[in-house]
Amino acid sequence: MRKILIVGAGQAGLQLALSLQVEGYDVTVMSARTPDELRDGWPTSTQVMFEPALNTERAYDLNLWEDEAPRIRDVGISVSPEPGVRALKFDGPWQPYAMSVDQRLKMSTWLELFEDRGGRIIYHPVMTSDLAGLAPMYDLTLIAAGKGEIVELFDRDPVRSKYVTPGRALSAIYLHGMVEPDDFPAGSMRINVAPGVGELFVISNLTMSGPSRVAFVEAIPDGPFDCFWDRPKPEEHLRRLRHVMQEHMPWEADLLRDAEPTDARASLSGSLTGTIRKPYAEIAEGTYVLGMGDVVVLNDPVAGQGSNSAAHCAGIYTKAIVDRGDQPFDPEWMQATFETFWEDRAQHSTGMTDALLNPLPEHVQQVLGAASQHQQVADRFCRLFPHPEDLGPFLGNPEAALAYVAKVAEADAATGA
Structure with a gap:
């Protein structure tokens, strides 16, 4: 049985831990806070989980609030x-x-669920200096703690990162x-x-x-x-x-x-300052750790993509780990695993965030005006939040976007809508 260490107990880290637990892996989680400390603490974030991300939780029976949370x-x-x-x-x-779901409720419950299912949790903050001794004890170590000095292990990607201030x-x-x-x-x-x-x-x-x-x-x-x-x-x-x-x-x-x-x-x-980081770091000669969630893709929450991106990261990493079988989790595999996450989801979440964080171009303003007049345009714009991959096809080309709006307006006029 392969041994996995996950440092961090947020959306990405705990979802991955619980998913790998179901898959039969020996998983250890390191959390800086206990369930009671989470429940009694201050909120750490907000989240809105869209259907595609919720499905990554449902795949491993982690959707514990379907009958309680407002829809x-x-x-x-x-x-x-x-x-x-x-x-x-x-x-x-x-x-x-x-x-x-308030993450104070969600993460404390998931921690208890992981322990109830036989998982091992070490309640202790992890410093960068601790990893050199910890990581060699496991087949794979993942860093899912999006705050603190441990994040600085991972170099900023100067090509994919656009921001230097919040x-x-x-x-x-x-x-x-x-x-x-x-x-x-x-x-x-x-x-x-x-x-x-x-x-x-x-x-x-x-x-x-x-x-x-x-x-x-x-x-x-x-x-x-x-x-x-x-x-x-x-x-x-x-x-x-x-x-x-x-x-x-x-x-x-x-x-x-x-x-x-x-x-x-x-x-x-x-x-926070939106930052994309390199996916793995060498903590000792020949010993590497893999980053996930906010550690490697941190976006401003203006587009509501953070928890969704983390959930997709956990889903993609789960599949990659299982598919790896008994082969080594080497840097080439780590890079390839991150690139799958980037191509499938993170690049679109980042693009959606950038679009809303910056002043809206003239053609997007015109689309918003059309959305207030034509329900089809409104529906497509609202769909961008759960499906940011449609941003480019919809709004990436100003001429095409305005031609679409004109076509909808013409059709509505013809039907009297």
Whole structure:
């Protein structure tokens, strides 16, 4: 039985550990936090899992919240070119649905599931210096801890990495009591875009105390949305959110009037710099470790791709490890495994993130305007989030994109739609 060590207990690392456990591998996980510490801690991120990523979990019976988590069947998009003005809005379906589970709940449960199934977990932070002694004890060591000094083992890929500073200041708060709007389908995720200022995402979520909403702000640094830099406690976080939304997106501020934090540690704030790293590192002569998830592909969450990319990474790595049989996990295999992940998923997630992180080109703005008038265009745009591979075919060529919009408009005019 081949022995695998996974350092890190997030979406990518735990999904891989649980999947390989089912496949009969001897898997050890190293986690910096226990299940109780995760449940009682501050959120580390937000996530919306789309159908293709959910299917990678379902393949190994990891979809433990199908009957509890709200099913996000639609996404509603609003554009606000100036404070208090909603110039256009539209919505489209996510087939059949997306789901969001608080990672404090999800990862603590997965850790306990892994142990219940006989897995070995070492609850201890791992420093770079520890790996030289640990890795030779295993057939393969994977690094899935996306934060800390251990990430610096992996060199930045200067060709695939575009950013050297954060594109957004990030903040989120988990809420009970947020009112449903009457202009989008019930339970929809909402994306509010204020060009030059930032974005507000409102996500139906399952947390420890039941269904909730997450208000997630992507703020352009030093702008009016960048008001959570000092990491305020949840009550103050919510007060500031109401204040800034009242000025810039009053339709959302109205829905926050009766909201309250889900728990005493319901908020988070911070930033990250999108970075693509080389997939493997040599930690001692002839000893290599393989990176996965945010370690090797870290994107700003503006396009909702992080947890989905991590899930696909775990699925692709699981198959590659199983297919390898008894052959060595050498650097050539590590590079090839990462390239499969990059070609199949990560390049598209990165492209979708880049498209939304930067000012929208004129032809994309015209497509958004058309989406508010023609449901077929709205549906195709909304489908980009679960299927970022359609970004290039849809919007990569301005002439083709506008020709598509014109064709839809002509067909709708002919049918009176």
